[in-house]
Amino acid sequence: MNIKIVADSGCDLNPELQKKLNIKLVPLTINIGENEYQDNESFNVKQLLNIMKENDNPPKTASPSPNLFMEAYEGDENVFVITLSSKLSSTYNNAILAKNMFLEDKKEKFIHVFDSLSASIGETLVSLKIQELAQNNTRSKIIEKTNKYIKEMKTFFLLESLDNLIKAGRMNKVKGKLASFLSIKPIMGDENGEIKLVDKARGSKRAFKKLVNVIGKHNDKLEEKILGIAHCNCLEKAERFKEEVLKKYNFKDIIIVETGGLSSVYANDGGIIISF
Numbered sequence: 001m002n003i004k005i006v007a008d009s010g011c012d013l014n015p016e017l018q019k020k021l022n023i024k025l026v027p028l029t030i031n032i033g034e035n036e037y038q039d040n041e042s043f044n045v046k047q048l049l050n051i052m053k054e055n056d057n058p059p060k061t062a063s064p065s066p067n068l069f070m071e072a073y074e075g076d077e078n079v080f081v082i083t084l085s086s087k088l089s090s091t092y093n094n095a096i097l098a099k100n101m102f103l104e105d106k107k108e109k110f111i112h113v114f115d116s117l118s119a120s121i122g123e124t125l126v127s128l129k130i131q132e133l134a135q136n137n138t139r140s141k142i143i144e145k146t147n148k149y150i151k152e153m154k155t156f157f158l159l160e161s162l163d164n165l166i167k168a169g170r171m172n173k174v175k176g177k178l179a180s181f182l183s184i185k186p187i188m189g190d191e192n193g194e195i196k197l198v199d200k201a202r203g204s205k206r207a208f209k210k211l212v213n214v215i216g217k218h219n220d221k222l223e224e225k226i227l228g229i230a231h232c233n234c235l236e237k238a239e240r241f242k243e244e245v246l247k248k249y250n251f252k253d254i255i256i257v258e259t260g261g262l263s264s265v266y267a268n269d270g271g272i273i274i275s276f
Contacts, residue, residue: 003134004077008064008091009039010084011123012230012273014257021127024072028091028262029062039261048261049233049269059265063091069098073111078139080146081113082126084262085193088119112143114150117193120263121228122155122275124255128226153275154218155190156198158211160234160270187211208237212244215276219249227251227276232259232267241272251276 009027017023027040030048032055037043039061052059073079081099086092092115099111114130116123129149133142185207189198198214201207215222227245231238238256245254259267267273 001134002077004079005127006072007082007123009260010119010262012120012257012260012263026064026068026072030261031060033057043261045264063089063094066094066098069095070102073102078110080130082116082123084119085117086115087193117150118155120273121230125228125275155275156214157188157273159186161268223250225276227254229256230259230273232264232271234270
């Protein structure tokens with residue numbers, strides 16, 4: 001089947017995956033103070049991390065416009081779209097609006113939009129699943145099986161820094177500063193597309209170990225699954241995490257990517273996101 005995969009820039013890739021998937025990314029916008037940035041291929045994540053550290057204002061993100069999605073839908077291919085969780089962003093709604101607008105003129109075009117109920121490497125895994133299913137499935141079967149995959153997929157992330165949560169008012173300033181002083185590291189996870197606190201630990205090493213152990217609580221047919229690891233400026237930590245996982249679990253494959261702009265805003269420097 002001739003398909004095109006479209007995703008928002010929350011979908012984190014490495015060069016190998018970019019080539020394999022031939023995916024079209026639609027950029028979100030990142031605002032810090034008076035500055036606005038497009039989260040595209042030329043975006044400098046390390047520069048973003050420095051700007052966030054130096055700025056007291058919380059970074060804010062804005063969804064791509066429907067027009068940007070409509071441009072990505074052009075072509076003769078069957079289009080499958082993956083977006084950030086609709087509980088976290090209006091990106092899904094804009095992608096649906098763009099689909100409806102596009103089909104007003106081109107009624108024969110096939111476009112389906114998936115709500116990933118996740119972000120970052122979770123979107124990446126959904127993209128890989130769609131490509132795999134497109135080899136020998138009908139469009140309706142691709143939709144059915146991908147929705148099942150999304151429902152069963154787990155996403156967790158480990159934060160090294162609480163700065164952006166404090167700046168954005170999502171964490172009490174006093175409690176946040178105290179947690180930072182005590183080196184409390186939260187482990188967050190998705191629950192029906194929303195982010196919840198799963199666990200926490202004092203110190204990076206303990207939190208790292210807990211994140212490895214979290215996988216064991218969802219140890220169902222891991223040999224049939226891919227583990228995706230996205231890291232924010234901490235490749236060494238991601239590779240060490242992969243090594244520890246290989247000692248305990250038997251995944252079909254493990255892939256590592258670096259977070260793009262959108263994911264880096266929330267993971268922050270040293271953060272790790274995993275999905276499987």
